[in-house]
Amino acid sequence: MKEFERKQLLERVNREGATVGAEIPDEIDVQGEEIALREFVFEIKRRDTVPKGERDRVEEAKKNLRRERLQRLQRIEEGEIPYEEGERLAESIVGIDRALNALEQLRPVDIEQEAEVQETADRKRWMRFLKQALGHRDGSNTSGRGGGRP
Template sequence: MGDTDGTGITDAEREALLDRVNDQSATVGASVPDEIEIDGTAVDLSTFIVECRKVDAIPPAMERKVASTRAALRAERERRVERLEDDPIDRETAETLAEEVVGIDRALNALSTIRHPSFADEHHADALAGRERWLAFVDRVR
């Protein structure tokens, strides 16, 4: 009764799950998934985030990986939300998808707060490196 697609999930239940995954506060208290499958490949997401948070600032090589991971997570989130919105799924699958989307959102939040060097910090480091090169040049000329 109330099932519109014969799968065991009603339109109201589906709508409630979609509201939950689109709620900005849904990630409060949520955990980053240890592992998530993206495009058929298992990604050790929790370890990746821990490794990124260990460094004082993300180096350029790691920044590219962080950016590509964020893009892959956004695409995977979108795929899962679309399944939740449109696919004929049962209640258990819908709940699992909702939990996965919230976990992905938590991971995206964690990746967005990783320390990036500020422009001032980069400028200061470049200035110091320039002074060191200049002093080394002066020492060689003497």
Template sequence: MSDSERTAIGDDEREALLDRVNSQGATVGARVPDEIEVDGSPLDLSAFIVETRKVDSVPPAINRKVTAARESLRSERARRLDRLETEPVDRETAEALAEEVIGIDRALNALEGIRRPGFADEHHADTLAGHERWLAFVDQVR
């Protein structure tokens, strides 16, 4: 049965899916898709994220790739969300679109965290910097 032969979801179902996609906790427990089509080409998204997260510091060449991937993913998210919001789609297609949007959001969250250390690391660095400032002050007073 083709998409055009299936029954399109109703406004209530569409709204429920959009609420789910746009909820703050949508990505909790969500899985990054292994592969996603971006601009007509497959992207091994899961492997890309794993490889970029292994890097301690992000060199400029990798940073450009991460930035380009984020931009492409944002475009794909917008395209899928627009399709979910406006096109007549059946329940199966609508569910798949919602899961793809949530997976893209999860991937974007993972990519956003690549360049920034975690809160614990930031706190530790701030604490050390504070101690160093204090020791420098004590040395000046002596």
């Protein structure tokens, strides 16, 4: 591959918005293992959040995809491959980036933490209600009696 072709491919994969319109590959070989990438991403994305049991699986997939992306990018950077192979690698890198973007947008669900946040909010609302009901407007009266006003 010629130097200017290598630079074009590297610019293409590192360009802002390179994933716009790109498709997630149906299957991809990651670390020697064939993965149905599109199916995996859509299965996880359909849920909108990552359940606790799936979190490790998704994190492992993201780690492996990042590693695979780096290896493919390095092959282009070295430039000792035919241009056609470089094009295929660049296309697959953009597809990997698209999959990573989709997986990064997922929100983890931690039911225990969500319940704790809800309980804290409920407690604060209850305390505000009690202060209002007992006549404590600013919370400065700690005597336990009605607002201390005539």
